[in-house]
Amino acid sequence: MNAIPVRATASSPAGSIGSSLEEALYAALGAADRAPRRDAIQTAARTADPDALVGLVAGHADSVRRNAAIDALSRGGTRSLPALMRALRHADAEVVMFAAGILGKTRDGTAVPELVKLLEHRDINVAQQAAESLGHLRSPLAVEALCRALGGDPWLRFAAVHALGEIGDPRAVAAIVPLLDDEMLCAEVTEALGKIGSREALTVLVHRLRQSADPEAFRDCLRALGEALHRHPDHEVLRKIEACAELRSPAARAVHDRLSRVLSGEEPAPERASPERDMQSRQAAVALVHALKLRSLYSALVLAGKHGALKETLAFCAVSLGSDIVPFLREGLWSGSRNVRALACHCLGALGCRDAADSIAMLLKDPHAGLRVVALKALAVLRADRQAHQMVPLLADEDAGVRRLAVVALGQLDPEIVTLVLLTARPQKTELVVRTLSVMRANPFADQRPFIARCLAHEAPEVRLAAVAALAAQKDDGEIVPDLAALAGDPNVNVRRGALEAIAATGTAEARRLLLGLLERPGGLRPELVRIVATLGDVTVVPRLVRILGSADAEIRREAVAALGQFATPIAIRHVAAAARDADERVREKVARVLSRSQDPGALAVLEGLCLDPSPEVASVARQKFADAA
Amino acid sequence: MNRILIVDDSSVMHAYYRRALTGLGDCSMTFARHGEEALTKIKTDGDPDVILLDINMPVMDGLEFLRRLRSLPMRQAAVIIVSTEGHDDDLQRGLEAGADGYVRKPFQPRELQELVRTYIP
Numbered sequence: 001m002n003a004i005p006v007r008a009t010a011s012s013p014a015g016s017i018g019s020s021l022e023e024a025l026y027a028a029l030g031a032a033d034r035a036p037r038r039d040a041i042q043t044a045a046r047t048a049d050p051d052a053l054v055g056l057v058a059g060h061a062d063s064v065r066r067n068a069a070i071d072a073l074s075r076g077g078t079r080s081l082p083a084l085m086r087a088l089r090h091a092d093a094e095v096v097m098f099a100a101g102i103l104g105k106t107r108d109g110t111a112v113p114e115l116v117k118l119l120e121h122r123d124i125n126v127a128q129q130a131a132e133s134l135g136h137l138r139s140p141l142a143v144e145a146l147c148r149a150l151g152g153d154p155w156l157r158f159a160a161v162h163a164l165g166e167i168g169d170p171r172a173v174a175a176i177v178p179l180l181d182d183e184m185l186c187a188e189v190t191e192a193l194g195k196i197g198s199r200e201a202l203t204v205l206v207h208r209l210r211q212s213a214d215p216e217a218f219r220d221c222l223r224a225l226g227e228a229l230h231r232h233p234d235h236e237v238l239r240k241i242e243a244c245a246e247l248r249s250p251a252a253r254a255v256h257d258r259l260s261r262v263l264s265g266e267e268p269a270p271e272r273a274s275p276e277r278d279m280q281s282r283q284a285a286v287a288l289v290h291a292l293k294l295r296s297l298y299s300a301l302v303l304a305g306k307h308g309a310l311k312e313t314l315a316f317c318a319v320s321l322g323s324d325i326v327p328f329l330r331e332g333l334w335s336g337s338r339n340v341r342a343l344a345c346h347c348l349g350a351l352g353c354r355d356a357a358d359s360i361a362m363l364l365k366d367p368h369a370g371l372r373v374v375a376l377k378a379l380a381v382l383r384a385d386r387q388a389h390q391m392v393p394l395l396a397d398e399d400a401g402v403r404r405l406a407v408v409a410l411g412q413l414d415p416e417i418v419t420l421v422l423l424t425a426r427p428q429k430t431e432l433v434v435r436t437l438s439v440m441r442a443n444p445f446a447d448q449r450p451f452i453a454r455c456l457a458h459e460a461p462e463v464r465l466a467a468v469a470a471l472a473a474q475k476d477d478g479e480i481v482p483d484l485a486a487l488a489g490d491p492n493v494n495v496r497r498g499a500l501e502a503i504a505a506t507g508t509a510e511a512r513r514l515l516l517g518l519l520e521r522p523g524g525l526r527p528e529l530v531r532i533v534a535t536l537g538d539v540t541v542v543p544r545l546v547r548i549l550g551s552a553d554a555e556i557r558r559e560a561v562a563a564l565g566q567f568a569t570p571i572a573i574r575h576v577a578a579a580a581r582d583a584d585e586r587v588r589e590k591v592a593r594v595l596s597r598s599q600d601p602g603a604l605a606v607l608e609g610l611c612l613d614p615s616p617e618v619a620s621v622a623r624q625k626f627a628d629a630a
Numbered sequence: 631m632n633r634i635l636i637v638d639d640s641s642v643m644h645a646y647y648r649r650a651l652t653g654l655g656d657c658s659m660t661f662a663r664h665g666e667e668a669l670t671k672i673k674t675d676g677d678p679d680v681i682l683l684d685i686n687m688p689v690m691d692g693l694e695f696l697r698r699l700r701s702l703p704m705r706q707a708a709v710i711i712v713s714t715e716g717h718d719d720d721l722q723r724g725l726e727a728g729a730d731g732y733v734r735k736p737f738q739p740r741e742l743q744e745l746v747r748t749y750i751p
Contacts, residue, residue, distance in 0.1 A: 034690070060719045067691040074688070094714065098686070101640075125714050125735050132642045155736035158649075162642045184649055184739055191645075216652075 104133025135163030165192025194224025226284025349378025411442030665695025
C-alpha cells in the first residue's frame with residue numbers, strides 16, 4: 001500500500017473514484033482488518049486528495065471508513081488544511097463538526113478565525129467542538145470570543161472554560177471567576193485558573209483554598225495551585241502575591257492542618273476511588289509547602305515520604321529547601337516507616353550533611369536491604385571516611401546488592417583510611433577476600449601491596465585474579481611487572497590472561513621485554529600470550545609471530561594469524577596467505593577473515609582459492625568478500 | 631463501588647463526564663481515548679459496570695470496540711452510546727451490535743446520571 005498516488009475530486013468521493021488504485025485505497029480505509037486499514041490511513045494521509053477524504057467523512061453508511069478518513073486527514077497535517085477549511089462551510093453539520101475537530105489536532109493557527117466564527121454555529125455540538133479545538137490551538141486571538149461564549153448554552157460554556165484554561169491568557173480570569181458559583185462549572189473554572197496561573201488567578205485560588213469547607217473543592221483548588229506552580233516555577237514571584245503571603249501566616253493554620261492531612265493521607269479523599277487524582281492532590285500539597293516555604297509543615301512533608309510514589313517529588317523539594325529542612329530529615333531517620341527513613345537518608349546525603357553521618361550509619365544495620373543500600377550511597381556521597389569501619393562489614397552482607405554497593409561506596413572514600421579498615425578486618429573467606437581486593441582495585445593505596453602480594457599466591461584462582469586486578473590498579477607502573485610476571489604461567493587461564501593484560505597495559509620497556517621473552521620460553525607459548533603481544537604494536541614481533549605459525553598447536557597458529565593481521569604489513573600478509581594451506585580449518589577461517597580485510601592484491605588470489613575450501617565455513621567467509629565487492 | 635468506563639477521544643468530554651457523574655455517589659471513573667485503549671483497560675482492570683461510548687474515535691471506533699467487547703468471554707458491562715443528532719445510522723448499528731442504551735449530545739448532567747443509574751447494580 002505504500003506511496004499509491006491518488007487523485008480524486010471533491011465531487012467524487014466514495015462513489016465515483018476514477019482509478020482502480022484509488023478505489024483500492026478507499027476500500028482499504030473501510031477494511032475490517034486493522035492492519036491493512038492502518039496502512040491505508042498512512043498512505044491516504046500522504047497521497048489521497050483531502051477533499052475526497054472529506055467526502056468519506058460525510059458518508060453516513062460506513063463508520064469505519066469515516067473514522068479512517070478522519071484519521072488520515074489528521075495525519076495529513078498542513079496538506080489537509082485547505083480541504084478542512086472548505087469543509088467548515090459544508091451543508092452537513094456533522095462534517096463541519098468533524099472538520100473543526102481535526103483542525104484542532106493540526107495545531108495550525110490558520111484556522112483560528114474560522115473556528116471563532118463557529119462558536120456561533122446553529123448546531124451547539126459544532127460550537128462546542130470549535131471551542132475544544134480553539135483550546136488545542138491555544139491562540140490568544142480566540143480569548144474574547146470564548147469569553148463571550150461563556151454567556152451562552154451550558155454545553156458550550158463548559159468547553160469554553162476548558163479552552164480558556166488551555167490558552168492560559170490572564171484576560172480570561174475576570175470572565176470565568178463568576179462561574180465559580182455554577183455547580184457544574186466550578187471545578188472546571190478552578191482548573192482553568194490554575195492553568196492560567198496569573199497573579200489574579202492565584203489570588204482567587206488561594207482565597208478559595210482557605211474558604212473551601214468541602215473536601216473536594218479544597219482538593220480542586222489544591223491541584224489547581226499545584227498546576228500553577230508547575231507552570232510558573234518562579235516561587236519568589238508567588239511569595240510576593242499578598243494572598244499567598246497570607247498563607248504563610250499563623251492565621252492560615254486551618255489550611256496548614258488540612259494540607260498536613262492531605263500529605264499524610266488522613267484528609268478524607270472524595271476521589272479516593274481515583275488514586276491518580278489523590279496522588280495529584282498530594283503532589284500539589286508538596287509543591288505548595290515547598291513554594292511558600294511553610295516551615296510548620298516540613299515535618300509533615302518528610303513524613304509524607306511513607307507513600308513511596310511521592311519519593312521523587314519529596315526528594316526534590318527537600319533538597320531545594322536546603323538547611324531549613326535538615327532537622328526534620330534527621331528526625332525522619334528514626335521514623336517507623338522505612339520509606340521515610342530512606343527519603344531522609346537520601347536527602348541528608350544529597351544536602352551534604354556530614355554531621356548526620358553517624359545517624360545515617362545506624363541504618364547500615366537496618367533490617368531492610370534497600371535501606372542499607374541507601375545508607376551506603378549517602379555515606380559515599382558524604383565522603384564519610386569516619387564511618388568506613390561500619391561499612392566494611394557490609395562487604396559480607398547477606399544481600400548481593402548491599403555487598404556490591406559496599407564495594408562501590410568504600411571505593412569512594414579516603415584510600416588510606418579504607419585500606420586501614422580493610423586490613424584491620426583481616427578477611428578470611430574467599431568471597432570476602434575477593435571483595436576486599438575489589439575495593440582495593442577501586443581505591444588503590446601503597447599500603448595494600450603486601451596484602452595483594454599474599455593474595456597473588458592464594459590457592460583460589462578467583463582471589464589470584466582479583467589480586468592481579470588490584471595490583472594492576474596500583475599506579476606505580478613498572479614496579480608491578482615482576483609480581484605480575486609470576487602469574488604469567490598460572491595454571492588458570494583467566495589469571496594468566498589477566499596478568500598478561502596487566503603487564504601489557506603498563507606499556508613499559510620492561511613489560512615488552514618480558515612478554516617477548518615469554519614467546520621464546522619453552523612451554524611458555526600460549527594463545528592468550530600471542531594475542532596480547534600483538535597489542536604491543538611492535539613490528540619486531542612479526543618474525544616471531546611468523547615462527548609461531550609453525551607451532552603444533554592449532555589454537556596458537558590461529559592466534560598468530562590474527563596477530564599478523566593486526567600488523568597488516570606486506571610480509572605479515574604474505575605469511576598469513578601461506579597459512580591458507582594449514583591443515584586446521586579454524587586457522588584457515590581466520591586466514592580468510594584477515595585476508596578479507598587486506599588490500600593486498602596477492603590476498604585476493606588466495607581468497608579465490610579459499611572460496612573452494614572443503615570447509616563450508618571457510619568458503620563462506622571467502623565468498624562474502626567477493627559478494628561485498630560485487 | 632460501581633465502575634464506569636468512558637471511551638471518548640475528547641479531553642473536554644472527559645472533564646464533562648467527570649463533573650456530570652460526580653453526583654452518582656460511590657463510583658469510580660476510568661477514561662480511554664479510543665476503543666483499543668478501552669479494551670486494554672478492561673483486560674487489565676476487569677469489566678466495568680457501565681461503558682459510555684463515543685462512536686467516532688481514531689485507532690478503533692466505537693462500533694468496532696462494541697463488537698469486540700461483546701465477543702469477550704466475560705461479564706458484560708452495560709454500554710451506553712453517546713451520539714449526536716445526525717448519526718442515527720451509527721446508533722442503529724450500535725444497538726444491533728449490543729449497546730444497551732444511548733444518549734444524544736448535548737445532554738444535561740442530571741439526564742446522564744439518571745440514565746447511568748438504570749444500569750448500575
